Amino acid sequence: MLLVSVLMFAVMGSVFAQDAKPYKEGKVLQVSFIKIKPGQFNNYMKYLDGPYKANMEAMKKAGLITGYAVYRSQPRAPQDADLILTVAYPNMAALDRSDEADAISTKVMGPMDSRDKASMDRESMRELLGSQLTRELILK
Numbered sequence: 001m002l003l004v005s006v007l008m009f010a011v012m013g014s015v016f017a018q019d020a021k022p023y024k025e026g027k028v029l030q031v032s033f034i035k036i037k038p039g040q041f042n043n044y045m046k047y048l049d050g051p052y053k054a055n056m057e058a059m060k061k062a063g064l065i066t067g068y069a070v071y072r073s074q075p076r077a078p079q080d081a082d083l084i085l086t087v088a089y090p091n092m093a094a095l096d097r098s099d100e101a102d103a104i105s106t107k108v109m110g111p112m113d114s115r116d117k118a119s120m121d122r123e124s125m126r127e128l129l130g131s132q133l134t135r136e137l138i139l140k
Contacts, residue, residue, distance in 0.1 A: 026136030027066060028089040033081035033129040040125040044083075047122060055108045056087070064101055066090050081129050092135070 036044055048070055056068040067088040075082050089095060102112075109115050 021140075023137040023139050025091070026138045028092055028095070029134045029136070030087045030089070030131060031134060032085040032131040034083040034085060035075075035079070035127045035129050036082050037125055037127065044122070044125040047125070048085075051109050051118070055105055058104045058108045059101060062100065062104055064089075064094060064097055064104070079129075083126070095133075 034044075056065065059065045060067065065087055069086045069088075071084040071086070073081055073084050105115060106112070109118070
């Protein structure tokens with residue numbers, strides 16, 4: 001009887017193994033596509049190197065994000081992004097920690113009213129064309 005049970009579990013295990021996904025879910029990237037307005041590249045880069053970087057580093061230190069990056073892109077058409085910003089989260093659940101993220105941003109960049117005004121000021125330097133969330137799939 002014991003031998004039959006062991007063989008049954010072995011067969012069931014191989015059936016479940018065949019149904020297992022050939023990947024595991026990895027980090028989540030928020031990708032933002034930015035179009036810099038004429039003559040504003042250096043001004044926008046100063047913002048990124050100042051308040052933006054300070055906020056991202058504080059978020060990273062708190063464990064809310066695992067990293068961030070700025071990429072220069074060669075637009076194929078006039079309406080394409082010329083800068084891409086990425087923020088890496090350890091998983092989807094990390095996106096639910098918005099209260100913690102707001103507290104850090106308030107500490108680093110000031111109260112919400114100040115951050116809203118700064119956001120409107122940045123519109124003179126750049127246009128946010130859109131953003132998306134992507135999830136890494138790690139092949140096993």
